Amino acid sequence: MDGTGLRVHIIKKKDTVKKQGPKSKKVFDILVSTPNRLIYLLNQDPPALDLSTVEWLVVDESDKLFED
Numbered sequence: 001m002d003g004t005g006l007r008v009h010i011i012k013k014k015d016t017v018k019k020q021g022p023k024s025k026k027v028f029d030i031l032v033s034t035p036n037r038l039i040y041l042l043n044q045d046p047p048a049l050d051l052s053t054v055e056w057l058v059v060d061e062s063d064k065l066f067e068d
Helices: 013-017 035-042 062-066
Strands: 008-010 030-033 056-059
Touching: 030 035
Parallel strands: 008 030, 030 056
Antiparallel strands: none
């Protein structure tokens, strides 16, 4: 985010289609993803995503997991 010094990344559908997450060497303060995209990238061999440097994880649309 410009002016705040925060490094934010949003995992988009194209990241999961290509079986790639954000570049593993990048460090993010805030990572935004839907639950299914996050799980998909973490289950790759090797994982396409490293959460060890993420300070805040925002799980978007997680309320849909509880809908009938």
